[in-house]
Amino acid sequence: LVPKTFSETEAEIADIRELARQSGVSVATVSRVLNDYPDVSDDTRERVLAVAAELDYMPTAAARTLVTKRSHVVGVVLYTGHEHPDIQHPFFQEVLVGLKHSVGAQKYDLLLFSTEDDENGFGTRGYLKRSRHHHVDGVVLMGVDGRDPAVRELSGSRIPCVAVDLDLVGPRTGYVMSDNQRGAELAVEHLHELGHRRVAHITGLMTTKPAADRLLGYRAAIDRLGLRYRDEYIQEGDFYVESGYQATKALLEGPEPPTAVFAASDLMAVGAMQAAHERQLSIPDDLAVVGFDDIQIAPLVRPALTTLRQDKAGLGRAAGEALVRMIEDTAFTPPILTLPVELVVRESSGPPMTHDGETHDKEV
Amino acid sequence: LVPKTFSETEAEIADIRELARQSGVSVATVSRVLNDYPDVSDDTRERVLAVAAELDYMPTAAARTLVTKRSHVVGVVLYTGHEHPDIQHPFFQEVLVGLKHSVGAQKYDLLLFSTEDDENGFGTRGYLKRSRHHHVDGVVLMGVDGRDPAVRELSGSRIPCVAVDLDLVGPRTGYVMSDNQRGAELAVEHLHELGHRRVAHITGLMTTKPAADRLLGYRAAIDRLGLRYRDEYIQEGDFYVESGYQATKALLEGPEPPTAVFAASDLMAVGAMQAAHERQLSIPDDLAVVGFDDIQIAPLVRPALTTLRQDKAGLGRAAGEALVRMIEDTAFTPPILTLPVELVVRESSGPPMTHDGETHDKEV
């Protein structure tokens, strides 16, 4: 029971050896206790645990990782470059919360890779390299471009990956996504039910899967409902406000402007409202607007935005759960998950003004 | 030059020993090259670097951390509990971006401690313990309560810490914060200049320093401008929408309702606008509203919100830079930084309606 040197005025940080000494057992036994091995006598276990608590002992992750090859850390690749200078898309923030909660519950922490446009030193952005460097047990990818070679390198590796809103697959890579197509259909159906026949669509960034799926859903609904599909009712946006604004201006300048517009994001829907407002059009009377996402601001804008709610936290949670399963069970196949979306009707959608509400359209 | 066994079909992950072998030098020398030691011959250096590049070598962080006691990882404590069920305050998200960029530029990564209400296993929420576990070189704290014992334990330790929007100090702990008092003064001055004499204030959560400072600034400006301070013009909120809504309802019910309200957050300002709207009051004519933060939605609500812009990314950046300095220079004193705020005039503030605009007030 020789006390260790108390040279420092601050408390020494206890070591597993120190713990062993004070418990009167070997480090191996301490390790067994700490890792819940069954073959330890209750007596010993209790004693070690007591000393551990007293010393406020906590194992060093680095040492453990080094030998076990597991870090209990999940990497997060989340693009936060300068593409959209002031704005982060609010979507991912909420996903992150869900993710954090679900992996946290399983005792994993999140490592945010600081990955901007420009290389910050070693290599450009070697996601795989960095994942190995930190020995992360798995990775969640969000807001990145699936065509990026660095992304493909990672998704092609044996490190478990889950992408959010991105159709990435690989030997150990799956993804979670909202039911974007169905969501778009719901949007169009809703507008159709209200009496709209001239429904335009502002797409998201067309290099992304969600944008493509929403356009698909839009078309499918248009066809199924017997509405006429018109090329000039499609405007390409990029998910952000400004593009929605420009797209709507263009739509409104046409010879036969739409009475309703379905934007593939709430941000673009807000832009659409601004454009309408600028032309003295009232919403929803002159122009009905439906968004997608149901971000925080959706109920706060005036008029409150009708939109398709994505279960953002749910996406994060699903991603986290899937990832942990993949990590802990090598046999578990990378899943592809689709989460339902929900139409939330607020004030920005209503019937078209009567004079063009009814039947002068060519239904089937 | 005996090649290592290529037993696996997948590429082997090169080790520093492998690197040494293929370079024809010892691991020590390789280490020297990799860590930019000066005492290596250019010849050797080049050779090693070449092989390293070819093998796509990347050192294992865990091993390095174990021996150097430095992880090049910064911990982030960001409360994301269930207090405000669906919402994250948008403020911190933007701070996080700035933080990520600044520490990323210095080659640090961010470890998000998954810290909810409930304990997720080991101990409740031992921030210090977990910081040591992961060997983080420093910690940034946001959205936490400074009175939390776990927080105090961390800020009292020798681990470098920087708090954001929280007046935390300690041997190695400093903080960054906006000039909240000045911001509040600017808000009141702005309203006063517009002709308002009955200016109310909805405070933030009064257990926080920013809320206290904003109230201080409000009072200071009220006094300096010779306006009458009235207790009934002060309503306590909690930074979120609902509290702003309730506070404004209460204010509007008084015998002599204010013509302007300064809310300590944009979210509460939005709540204020809703309350006004509900009473058929038009903004800014019947009620001028000024917020604080300039979050993303501020320019998007109708009318667009006048507010005090905090340099959110700047706060994150400042926190990151200060932290890294503290990490790399033990002698560097924990700084207390105050960043300026800027009045952004939009549509929600204007002169009061003429009938009570002018002079029936007791100016000095």
Add this chain to the structure above:
DNA sequence: TTGTAAGCGTTATCAG
């Protein structure tokens, strides 16, 4: 049920 000892992949301290 427990102890001994060999690593895990690096860096750091010595000699040479």
Add this chain to the structure above:
DNA sequence: CTGATAACGCTTACAA
């Protein structure tokens, strides 16, 4: 300028 070799704090056969 370079090479052995001992840590770093922990887990894990292998023995006892």
